[in-house]
Amino acid sequence: MSEPSLLVLWPFLxxxxxxxxxxxxxxxxxxxxxxxxxxxxxLAVSVHATGPELxxxxxxxxxxxxxxxxxxxxxxxxxxxxxVGVAVSVQAxxxxxxxxxxxxxxxxxxxxxxxxxxxxxxxxxxNALYLSGDLFNLYVxxxxxxxxxxxxxxxxxxxxxxxxxxxxxxxxxxGSLLLLLGIALAYAAIGRVDLGSVALLNDxxxxxxxxxxxxxxxxxxAALFPLHFWMPAAHSNAVPVSSAILSALVVKGALYLVLRxxxxxxxxxxxxxxxxxxxxxxxxxxxxxxxxxxxxLKLLVAHSTVAQIxxxxxxxxxxxxPLTSLAWQAAALLMVSHALAKSAMFLAVGRIxxxxxxxTIAELNQATLNPGAAGFAFAIAAIxxxxxxxxxxxxxxxxxxxxxIGQGQGAWIFVAVVLMGSALSIAYLWRVISCFMKAPPxxxxxxxxxxxxxxxxxxxxxxxxxxxxxxxxxxxxALLNGPLL
Amino acid sequence: xxxxxxxxxxxxxxxxxxxxxATCADLLTRILALNxxxxxxxxxxxxxxxxxxxxxxxxxxxxxxxxGIVVLVAVTAALLALAERLERDGDAGRDNADE
Numbered sequence: 248m249s250e251p252s253l254l255v256l257w258p259f260l261x262x263x264x265x266x267x268x269x270x271x272x273x274x275x276x277x278x279x280x281x282x283x284x285x286x287x288x289x290l291a292v293s294v295h296a297t298g299p300e301l302x303x304x305x306x307x308x309x310x311x312x313x314x315x316x317x318x319x320x321x322x323x324x325x326x327x328x329x330x331v332g333v334a335v336s337v338q339a340x341x342x343x344x345x346x347x348x349x350x351x352x353x354x355x356x357x358x359x360x361x362x363x364x365x366x367x368x369x370x371x372x373x374n375a376l377y378l379s380g381d382l383f384n385l386y387v388x389x390x391x392x393x394x395x396x397x398x399x400x401x402x403x404x405x406x407x408x409x410x411x412x413x414x415x416x417x418x419x420x421x422g423s424l425l426l427l428l429g430i431a432l433a434y435a436a437i438g439r440v441d442l443g444s445v446a447l448l449n450d451x452x453x454x455x456x457x458x459x460x461x462x463x464x465x466x467x468x469a470a471l472f473p474l475h476f477w478m479p480a481a482h483s484n485a486v487p488v489s490s491a492i493l494s495a496l497v498v499k500g501a502l503y504l505v506l507r508x509x510x511x512x513x514x515x516x517x518x519x520x521x522x523x524x525x526x527x528x529x530x531x532x533x534x535x536x537x538x539x540x541x542x543x544l545k546l547l548v549a550h551s552t553v554a555q556i557x558x559x560x561x562x563x564x565x566x567x568x569p570l571t572s573l574a575w576q577a578a579a580l581l582m583v584s585h586a587l588a589k590s591a592m593f594l595a596v597g598r599i600x601x602x603x604x605x606x607t608i609a610e611l612n613q614a615t616l617n618p619g620a621a622g623f624a625f626a627i628a629a630i631x632x633x634x635x636x637x638x639x640x641x642x643x644x645x646x647x648x649x650x651x652i653g654q655g656q657g658a659w660i661f662v663a664v665v666l667m668g669s670a671l672s673i674a675y676l677w678r679v680i681s682c683f684m685k686a687p688p689x690x691x692x693x694x695x696x697x698x699x700x701x702x703x704x705x706x707x708x709x710x711x712x713x714x715x716x717x718x719x720x721x722x723x724x725a726l727l728n729g730p731l732l
Numbered sequence: 733x734x735x736x737x738x739x740x741x742x743x744x745x746x747x748x749x750x751x752x753x754a755t756c757a758d759l760l761t762r763i764l765a766l767n768x769x770x771x772x773x774x775x776x777x778x779x780x781x782x783x784x785x786x787x788x789x790x791x792x793x794x795x796x797x798x799x800g801i802v803v804l805v806a807v808t809a810a811l812l813a814l815a816e817r818l819e820r821d822g823d824a825g826r827d828n829a830d831e
Contacts, residue, residue: 383799420804
């Protein structure tokens with residue numbers, strides 16, 4: 248058995264075991280996540296050493312069989328998922344404990360038993376998505392991903408979380424049905440559904456309608472403005488580890504497919520691309536303004552995801568031919584940096600809410616919370632999202648802006664949009680960081696300083712990873728510079 | 733000609749279902765709208781498989797329809813479970829408020 252198929256099979260088998268053997272769910276979760284991380288690193292090493300791989304499952308060649316394709320871009324995404332996954336798993340083990348104890352509340356046991364199979368299914372679906380070579384496989388992976396992600400949203404079990412999960416599932420199903428319709432039309436137009444032949448779709452009217460349908464479905468799943476209506480509630484009502492997974496990893500699946508379609512020449516048609524770029528810019532402003540007006544910390548971070556998705560979509564839609572322009576690498580780097588920073592941020596916000604007892608931004612000051620490790624992780628993640636050097640976010644925005652300037656006159660407006668979006672992100676993230684520094688109100692004394700705890704480890708590690716990726720960017724760039732499949 | 737009828741019916745169902753799914757607040761109506769959406773897409777797929785009255789239809793779109801049905805059953809079950817939980821919790825909340 249070849250390695251790329253293990254990336255899909257291993258977490259899926261672990262998910263089945265975690266669901267069957269509920270007492271050992273955490274152990275199976277650890278085995279599944281760590282094993283996948285090892286396979287992810289070995290895939291990256293082998294792709295870097297020997298170039299992209301194409302694997303036909305069971306020896307059946309396309310168009311009859313299922314092909315997995317592992318190139319540099321897929322390897323970077325798989326490694327990103329593995330890195331965030333390991334950190335989130337550590338946090339989940341710290342939150343819910345390793346095994347059942349005698350005096351454990353029923354709610355805690357229920358959440359632990361539910362989390363591990365759902366997370367492992369999410370991991371398996373994401374890896375399958377990144378490695379898929381044809382559109383119909385991608386549709387199936389989106390369905391697995393959608394169902395598992397809805398389970399993660401509903402895990403908290405409160406009325407708001409269930410309602411958010413319902414809305415999420417309705418939006419996700421409508422999106423994937425549109426995707427299926429697009430795939431069917433693509434098959435009707437060109438008689439194939441593998442990603443290698445999507446460039447043919449530009450030649451016929453029916454093909455362009457098919458691409459439009461596929462993109463509409465993806466936009467709904469990626470929460471691209473104005474189809475993001477379901478997303479802030481789903482991401483802010485979930486438990487912290489679920490929020491981190493949903494915001495950092497799950498939305499990336501849909502964005503990755505848009506990037507793939509562009510790289511494979513899938514949508515060359517001008518209006519569609521400029522439309523996507525405009526929606527990305529609009530999403531950046533709308534998400535930032537909503538984050539500026541948010542009263543709850545979790546909601547602010549969720550709205551910031553809308554803004555960041557807008558930025559990544561903008562970067563994807565302006566990236567031209569992969570051979571002449573490097574803007575697509577900016578999109579990939581922005582996806583990785585957002586995954587690291589946003590998961591750190593959601594985990595940190597979860598800790599802050601736990602310590603302070605609430606997450607109302609206006610009431611956060613040093614009387615309710617003396618910032619410790621969680622505040623530190625939040626601040627570092629914010630620096631990466633804003634794009635200050637030497638973080639990964641800086642690298643992404645730098646690559647994007649130099650790529651845009653290289654494209655000539657028409658691209659200047661997008662440079663301005665990206666810079667304005669960065670300025671807005673400073674504004675809304677500063678609202679939170681200034682609260683950490685706000686002195687206690689008159690008469691109140693500062694809360695005791697919280698010592699560093701094991702529960703803060705994952706958030707701090709992810710934030711430091713976002714910081715250091717900017718310094719050690721040679722590794723992902725070497726993978727991205729390799730040949731694509 | 734028959735495939736055109738199916739295409740038209742499918743497109744109509746897709747439009748109506750998307751409208752209802754987007755505008756209705758009732759949970760069960762939205763679940764049903766999504767099922768109608770899937771039926772509409774299945775109609776388009778079946779029509780796409782048609783190659784004339786004397787030729788056997790293309791099997792690949794049929795396979796797509798089957799996968800779509802399997803997925804739809806699973807997602808509908810999850811939606812119904814969520815809706816049932818929401819209705820029950822909502823009733824319990826109202827009962828508590830009355831007491």
